[in-house]
Amino acid sequence: MNARDWQAVVAGVGGQGVLFVTRVLAAAARAQGRRVLISEVHGMAQRGGAVVSHLKVGRFQGPLVAAGRADLLLALDPGEAVRNLSFLAPGAALVVNAPDLGFLSPQARRALARHKVRAICADASGLAAGAGAAKGANLVLLGAAAAAQALPWGAEALQRALGQDLPPQHKRLNQELFSLGRAAPR
Amino acid sequence: MAKQRRQEILLGNQALGRGLVEAGVQVMTAYPGTPSSEILPAVAAFGRERAHPPYCEWSVNEKVAVEVALAAAYTGQRTACAMKQVGLNVALDPVMSAAYIGVIGGMILISADDPGPHSSQTEQDSRLLAHFAKLPVLDPDSPAMARDLVAPAYRLSERFQIPVMIRPTLRVCHGRQVIGLRAPREVQRPAVFVKDPFRWAAIPKMRLALHQALNAKMARIAAWASASRSLNIWHAPARAKARLGILASGVAAALARDLLAELGLPVEEGAIPFLQTAMPYPLPIEPVRELLSSCGRVLVLEETEPLLELLSPQRDRLWGRGSGHVPSAGELTPDVLGSVLERALREARVRVPRPRGRLLTVPDQPPLRRPNLCPGCxxxxxxxxxxxxxxxxxxxxxxxxxxxxxxxxxxxxxxxxxxxxxxxxxxxxxxxxxxxxxxxxxxxxxxxxxxxxxxxxxxxxxxxxxxxxxxxxxxxxxxxxxxxxxxxxxxxxxxxxxxxxxxxxxxxxxxxxxxxxxxxxxxxxxxxxxxxxxxxxxxxxxxxxxxxxxxxxxxxxxxxVPVKRPVQVAGAAPDVKAVFDGRQHACTDCGRCLAICPAGALTRRRKGLIRVQAAKCTGCRLCAEVCPTHSMVLEPAGACVGCGLCLSWFACPALKADAQGRVQVDRAWCVDCGLCLEVCGHGAIVAQEAGS
Known part of the structure; x- marks a missing residue:
């Protein structure tokens, strides 16, 4: 998968760390010598509104992912997963912060199956809260995505990217949350 | 330089700031506004790499910011000024005059647009205001191009003694890309103010001459730009004559390239003649003529208004906003652009090797999520x-x-x-x-x-x-x-x-x-x-x-929130309604209950008689609280009655209704500010006991 172009959409709600997790993915791509383009949302939307960021790795020029072209939708909120499903390319991966796909109607689940979407569910919020870091669901979910091989890089590359430019105590906590996600039941 | 270039992933606004510092900006002013706010802090931060860092100020507004940067440019220093597009409206007075009078040192005016709009009152196109003021305007398609345009913009500004606008859109400002950092230039020009009252304080009679000189200047700039390779990115068609060509600028150009590549029509390989102009005004005419001569129809892609369309020759051959091929409002997202391209390719009868496949659509769409004040605000x-x-x-x-x-x-x-x-x-x-x-x-x-x-x-x-x-x-x-x-x-x-x-x-x-x-x-x-x-x-x-x-x-x-006051909602009570009991308590007809009822459930039948419409009454108790004579009667339930008052009047993201309309505290959002303790008229929101 490494040599290919790769596109991802990260969705959630203001305060969940959508931008942070996107930057970690970008740093991992950078470490592999890949070109990256990110589009972020700032300003009013960050005040509790829906936040979505786009990441394009490879020979791209525009910063936004087109509908039907994303290889991954990483959703920190089930509602925001639903809102952004149309980004998914056939056969792409959906990684969502939910214990299961119960948040979708049976019709939607069938549509997902027809589109050959690989759905990976993990209760990242629950696991993060259990670890005493309620705001860390983003990294738990990233760990779950890595363990399910929904990313073009191995977990080790992300583990390294997680520590960049951070004070040691944050780095340790981030890596713990990420490991928690890797071991999460899916 | 032998030293290897440092590479960093920079936000578009940081890339602009980097470009300014690398090009030797000496005076930088701005008023914050999404999506422009990160430019000035980047100049201040990168500026510390220089022996003589630039002077940076948050001005109190955009008009002040432009004037501070402008006067410094009169003295020969390199200056810049950043704002969002509606800030440019505030600054338009000095900007209009600045075109006539010009500058000595280079001056860059950055006006960040917000097609969509995502975080603004309007989705106005600053390029049109540059055209209106007669200032050259550059339209970058990415953070990298934004950085790369800064140095040429200064050269243009100084060569023609005119401020130059750079117009990034939100997707440039808040895009991130790898940027190879260049060594910052140490520009240390002394501030020399040469008295020239016929220019700096020109009376209206002189302004006519300045206007004529400005028109001649713009024509010279257009001719100069026509010969520039970096301002005109031209992909000639592989075949002699194509059915459809594209004229584009800004982010729409970059996205169109990606979309065409995904459709199997890569412009780099000559599938479609494609001209991207980095300077929409004054429009370099020669490259546009070359594009027009290479194809039958030209699709024009730009944000947010039809400036290229307005300035191009042979407008009857253009497809764009004038012809209805491009929507006249809203951002040109990949989805919108995809539809625009598909229609143009179909109408021009261009074969699409890899058409867009079926999209994943699901019936269950969540309601729009409204932004809200932070908990504890x-x-x-x-x-x-x-x-x-x-x-x-x-x-x-x-x-x-x-x-x-x-x-x-x-x-x-x-x-x-x-x-x-x-x-x-x-x-x-x-x-x-x-x-x-x-x-x-x-x-x-x-x-x-x-x-x-x-x-x-x-x-x-x-x-x-x-x-x-x-x-x-x-x-x-x-x-x-x-x-x-x-x-x-x-x-x-x-x-x-x-x-x-x-x-x-x-x-x-x-x-x-x-x-x-x-x-x-x-x-x-x-x-x-x-x-x-x-x-x-x-x-x-x-x-x-x-x-x-x-x-x-x-x-x-x-x-x-210096004192943490965790709260909880005490149980659930049955629905209740307010009752008017004026006989016992002698209503004084003060009207307070009528004014405060959030549900519009109260009407005044006649003096001293209030009617409660039970179907509308939510039981919030506000009327009972404000009534000076206790004529409105509703005892506090001490538990949530599901009136929704806290949701509608307090609107805290930590307070949520369950399926029965009873309010719950969402611990993921609550910051324990305790403000909601005084909101509920039924006393249902209570302080948590220690240890609970």
């Missing part, structure tokens, strides 16, 4: 107190986080910076002249007040307006990322500034009645609002200003 307390204290009022507000008081029904207008005060002065006057006693309460943030509130306040005082003005002072510019305000005295690059005292400024505007409160004290806030309206109402009323001070909960959470 003191604005929420102020807006709740406002609706409780002065129900039935009209509440003009302004631009900032507190616009989100909309969610609490406490914001009735939001127009442009400072309009809360001018709107309130006008509304209070027309109501008073019309004999109406409607309370008028304006809310405005501290930074917005410094930006353009004071002039409106002077006008209100001078002309005898009387209303309540609440200045929401959280000591920072929150919405755009916590930039300091003049009150703090902190400056953008750490040069010594002086705090400008807010109360003294309000006093200086001629206001005599000023009270300072902390909105976290809800009872005091309500009393003060009522007192202020008593001061403003009536024929002899005068301006009343409340300065509401509390630290920003996002910037300084520990200071904003």
């Amino acid at each position: 003191s604005h929420r307390a102020m807006f709740f107190a406002l609706r409780r204290a002065l129900p039935g009022g009209v509440y003009p507000s302004d631009i900032g986080c507190y616009t989100l008081g909309l969610n609490q029904g406490a914001v009735d207008t939001c127009h442009d910076m400072g309009a809360a005060i001018t709107f309130a002065s006008s509304l209070s006057r027309v109501f008073k002249r019309d004999g109406q006693a409607t309370p008028v309460v304006a809310t405005i943030g501290d930074s917005t007040f410094y930006h353009s509130g004071a002039a409106g306040l002077v006008n209100a005082v001078y002309n005898g307006a009387a209303f309540v003005l609440v200045i929401l002072d959280n000591e920072t510019t929150s919405m755009t990322g916590m930039q300091p305000t003049p009150e703090s005295g902190l400056t953008a690059d750490g040069h010594p500034g002086r705090p400008v005292n807010l109360r003294a400024l309000v006093q200086g505007c001629g206001v005599e009645w000023i009270e300072e409160i902390d909105p976290y004290d809800l009872a005091l806030t309500r009393r003060t609002l009522k007192k202020a309206w008593r001061q403003a109402r009536g024929p002899e009323g005068a301006m009343a200003v409340i300065i509401a001070r509390h630290a920003c909960a996002a910037q300084r959470p520990a200071e904003a």
Whole structure:
């Protein structure tokens, strides 16, 4: 998968760390010598509104992912997963912060199956809260995505990217949350 | 240089700041506004790499910012000024003149546009204002191009002695890309002001000559730009004559390239003749003629208005907004562009090797998520107190986080910076002249007040307006990322500034009645609002200003919520309704219950007789709380009755209704500010017992 172009959409709600997790993915791509383009949302939307960021790795020029072209939708909120499903390319991966796909109607689940979407569910919020870091669901979910091989890089590359430019105590906590996600039941 | 170039992933605004520092900017000014806010901090940060860092200032508004940068450019220094597109409207007066008079040192004016709009009042196209003012404008398609255009923009500016606009859109400003950092240039030009009153202070007669010279200058710039390889990115067609060509600029050009590649029509390989111009005005005509001669029809892709379309020759051969091929409003997202391209390719009968496949669509779409004030935000307390204290009022507000008081029904207008005060002065006057006693309460943030509130306040005082003005002072510019305000005295690059005292400024505007409160004290806030309206109402009323001070909960959470008061909702009670019992208690017909009922459930049948419409009554108890004679009767249930008052008037993201409409505290959002303890009329929101 490494040599290919790769596109991802990260969705959630203001305060969940959508931008942070996107930057970690970008740093991992950078470490592999890949070109990256990110589009972020700032300003009013960050005040509790829906936040979505786009990441394009490879020979791209525009910063936004087109509908039907994303290889991954990483959703920190089930509602925001639903809102952004149309980004998914056939056969792409959906990684969502939910214990299961119960948040979708049976019709939607069938549509997902027809589109050959690989759905990976993990209760990242629950696991993060259990670890005493309620705001860390983003990294738990990233760990779950890595363990399910929904990313073009191995977990080790992300583990390294997680520590960049951070004070040691944050780095340790981030890596713990990420490991928690890797071991999460899916 | 032998040293290897450092590479960093930079935000588009940081890339612009990097470009400015690398090109030797000496004076940098800005007023924050999404999506432009990160440019000036990047200049200040990267500037420290230089032996002589640039002077950076957060100006109080965009007009001031342009004038500060302009005067420095008169002395031969390299300057820049950044703002969002609606800020350019504020600055338009000096900008228009700047084109006529020109500069000596290079000056770059960055106006960040927001097609969509995502975080703005309008989706106006700054390129049209550059055209209107007769300033050259550059339209980058990415953070990398934005950085790369800065140095040529300075050369253009200095060669032709004219300010140059760079117009990034939100997707450039808030895109991130790997940028190879170049060594910053040490520009240390002395400030030399050469007296030339016929230029710097030109009288109208001279301005005609300056206008003629400007027109000639623009023609020379267009000719110069026609020969530039970097400003005109041209992909010639592989075949002699194509059916369809594309003329594009900005992010639309970059996205169109990606979309065409995904459709199997890569422009780099000559599948479609494609001209991207980095300078839409003055338009380099020769490359456009070459494009036109290479194809039958030309599809024009640009944001947000048809400037290229307006300036191109042979307009009858263009497909764009004029022909209806491109939507006239909204952002050109990949989805919109995809449809535009598919239609143009179909109509031009160009074969698409890899058409877009079927999309994943699902029926269950979640409701739109509205932005909201942060939990623990003191604005929420102020807006709740406002609706409780002065129900039935009209509440003009302004631009900032507190616009989100909309969610609490406490914001009735939001127009442009400072309009809360001018709107309130006008509304209070027309109501008073019309004999109406409607309370008028304006809310405005501290930074917005410094930006353009004071002039409106002077006008209100001078002309005898009387209303309540609440200045929401959280000591920072929150919405755009916590930039300091003049009150703090902190400056953008750490040069010594002086705090400008807010109360003294309000006093200086001629206001005599000023009270300072902390909105976290809800009872005091309500009393003060009522007192202020008593001061403003009536024929002899005068301006009343409340300065509401509390630290920003996002910037300084520990200071904003120094005492943690965890809350819980006590159980669930059955639905209840208010009852009017006027016989026993002698209703005085004061009308307070009518004014405060959020559901419109109360009507006045006749003097002293209020009717409760049970179908509308939510049982919130507000009428029972405000009734001075206890004629409205509803005992506190001590548990949640599902009235929804806390949701609609307090609108905290931590308070959520369950399927039965009973309110729950969402611990993931709650910051234990305890403000909601005083919201519920039934006493259902209670402090958690220790250990529970």
